[in-house]
Amino acid sequence: QVTLKESGPVLGRPTETLTLTCTVSGFSLSNPRMGVGWIRRPPGKALEWLAHIFSNDEKSYSTSLKSRLTISKDTSKSQVVLSMTNMDPVDTGTYYCARLLRGIGYYYFDCWGQGTPVTVSS
Amino acid sequence: VLTQSPGTLSLSPGERATLSCRASHGVSSSFLAWYQQTPGQAPRLVIHGASTRATGIPDRFSGSGSGTDFTLTISRLEPEDFAVYYCQQYATSRFTFGPGTKVEIK
Numbered sequence: 001q002v003t004l005k006e007s008g009p010v011l012g013r014p015t016e017t018l019t020l021t022c023t024v025s026g027f028s029l030s031n032p033r034m035g036v037g038w039i040r041r042p043p044g045k046a047l048e049w050l051a052h053i054f055s056n057d058e059k060s061y062s063t064s065l066k067s068r069l070t071i072s073k074d075t076s077k078s079q080v081v082l083s084m085t086n087m088d089p090v091d092t093g094t095y096y097c098a099r100l101l102r103g104i105g106y107y108y109f110d111c112w113g114q115g116t117p118v119t120v121s122s
Numbered sequence: 123v124l125t126q127s128p129g130t131l132s133l134s135p136g137e138r139a140t141l142s143c144r145a146s147h148g149v150s151s152s153f154l155a156w157y158q159q160t161p162g163q164a165p166r167l168v169i170h171g172a173s174t175r176a177t178g179i180p181d182r183f184s185g186s187g188s189g190t191d192f193t194l195t196i197s198r199l200e201p202e203d204f205a206v207y208y209c210q211q212y213a214t215s216r217f218t219f220g221p222g223t224k225v226e227i228k
Binding site: 039046052060063113114 | 165208222
């Protein structure tokens, strides 16, 4: 059974760095057809893709947030970590990690974690 | 950019729902997906490759379209189908979600 679980601080302060961890089970981060992505949903707004990473360390970031994001993985721990610098109240929302499947002619998120709420406030 | 219409769809159980997703530039059908999100829950993959139902998705859900226009159809709404639906595209190593269509009970 594939599961993903997000963890990290519920409350962040403006200008601080947020670090979120996604712990996965049921699949390996060394599988070249599978990666992990981070997606968030601000209150009352739509889903927003942030970043993703694959087994070969191939990474991609949202153009608008690229300067603030860093994604990394620890295959031995089955964890993917997302860091976001210079937090702002507009970064408040629920943050999800999801398994990303890829192959010839397909890329999609097939399994999602339950999400972790983050509030940025002074 | 993806746009979805309508923003809200008010229907009764048993009715047919037709949701539209339009891309500002042509999208490969292979890279177009639909997700369902109910309040307090994580998004769930419904359709990938524009028309392939995800595992466990009932056959009342169907996807179609190509180029810039895609459609998600729910043939007969069940109570558990009332949710927000997002389309998503993948291009140049990046993902984009549409603003969502809320399907609510009339």
